[in-house]
Amino acid sequence: MTDHRLAPDVEETAAAIASMEIRGAATIAAGAAEALATQAREADAESPEAFRASMRAAARRLRETRPTAVSLPNALRYVLRRMEGRSVEALRESVTDAVAAFVAQLDRAQEDLGQVGANRLADGDTVMTHCHSTDALACIEAAVDQGKHIEAIVKETRPRNQGHITARQLREAGVPVTLVVDSAARRYLNEADHVLVGADSIAADGGVINKIGTSGLAVNARERGVPIMTAAQTIKLHPETLTGHTVEIEMRAEDEVIAPETREEIGEIAVENPAFDVTPPRYMDAIVTEHGQFPPESIVTLMRELFGEGAAEPWAEP
Numbered sequence: 001m002t003d004h005r006l007a008p009d010v011e012e013t014a015a016a017i018a019s020m021e022i023r024g025a026a027t028i029a030a031g032a033a034e035a036l037a038t039q040a041r042e043a044d045a046e047s048p049e050a051f052r053a054s055m056r057a058a059a060r061r062l063r064e065t066r067p068t069a070v071s072l073p074n075a076l077r078y079v080l081r082r083m084e085g086r087s088v089e090a091l092r093e094s095v096t097d098a099v100a101a102f103v104a105q106l107d108r109a110q111e112d113l114g115q116v117g118a119n120r121l122a123d124g125d126t127v128m129t130h131c132h133s134t135d136a137l138a139c140i141e142a143a144v145d146q147g148k149h150i151e152a153i154v155k156e157t158r159p160r161n162q163g164h165i166t167a168r169q170l171r172e173a174g175v176p177v178t179l180v181v182d183s184a185a186r187r188y189l190n191e192a193d194h195v196l197v198g199a200d201s202i203a204a205d206g207g208v209i210n211k212i213g214t215s216g217l218a219v220n221a222r223e224r225g226v227p228i229m230t231a232a233q234t235i236k237l238h239p240e241t242l243t244g245h246t247v248e249i250e251m252r253a254e255d256e257v258i259a260p261e262t263r264e265e266i267g268e269i270a271v272e273n274p275a276f277d278v279t280p281p282r283y284m285d286a287i288v289t290e291h292g293q294f295p296p297e298s299i300v301t302l303m304r305e306l307f308g309e310g311a312a313e314p315w316a317e318p
């Protein structure tokens with residue numbers, strides 16, 4: 001492998017993230033970090049500069065896969081900022097150490113926020129979920145571990161039906177599950193004590209960027225008086241929003257919404273498939289992180305503390 005060539009694992013991981021075989025903000029972050037570790041191990045760069053260039057190229061390839069979950073650039077930034085050393089060997093080691101530290105931190109953060117989220121749930125509660133979020137599931141699983149009986153109403157989450165993954169994992173955790181179509185959510189809010197969702201990005205104003213349908217669910221939950229929380233480890237905090245940038249919402253392929261043959265039968269129509277939406281902070285009761293729970297409007301203080309150094313792009317060509 002020469003200097004700028006990407007390790008096959010980087011290409012494979014990038015393709016898997018784009019196709020959503022690897023999906024979910026935290027899982028994407030871990031997958032991307034691990035691909036950087038493989039790049040570091042397999043790069044046969046002859047000079048430190050060539051090694052650095054090959055790491056930047058790998059990070060650029062991973063960065064371009066999906067635009068919305070900020071955990072991806074945050075992971076790449078975490079690793080590249082810790083790349084240091086005067087020799088290729090030293091650089092290599094700094095990258096693999098950074099990746100190991102990053103992945104350990106992700107796991108720890110999820111465990112810690114799970115405890116915080118679990119404390120908000122009471123024995124006998126029914127929780128409504130949307131999409132599939134490992135951070136959100138950590139809260140329910142921790143509540144079950146605390147000995148609480150929790151039941152779940154799981155929205156299927158069109159078009160990709162990640163609700164099926166949630167349903168399976170909750171069943172494995174011993175949680176009784178009722179699966180409903182997305183449009184049944186308001187009706188079933190009558191039976192829910194909490195709505196619990198994950199996040200792909202959290203903006204500085206406390207806006208929660210999560211799977212499409214979250215904002216409508218939040219408005220309905222508020223109308224019904226059901227509290228809604230988002231479980232989001234701090235890797236989901238979006239540093240660019242500190243300086244007024246907005247979060248790009250991914251538009252996915254039209255054939256995720258309608259099969260080409262069916263569309264053909266209908267005739268000339270437009271189809272749009274945004275993957276995410278933004279829930280304004282006033283409709284969200286709490287953001288649960290590994291540092292405790294926050295009212296959405298105050299998340300900016302944590303963001304400044306953890307990401308105040310800005311959103312530089314260490315993968316850019318110098």
Ligand SMILES: O=P(O)(O)OC[C@H]1O[C@H](OP(=O)(O)O)[C@H](O)[C@@H]1O
Nearest residue numbers: 023024025026133134135198199211
């Ligand atoms: O990090 P965790 O909590 O696992 O997932 C966070 C979010 O990532 C998912 O996006 P997608 O399915 O990749 O589009 C969902 O929107 C979910 O709430």
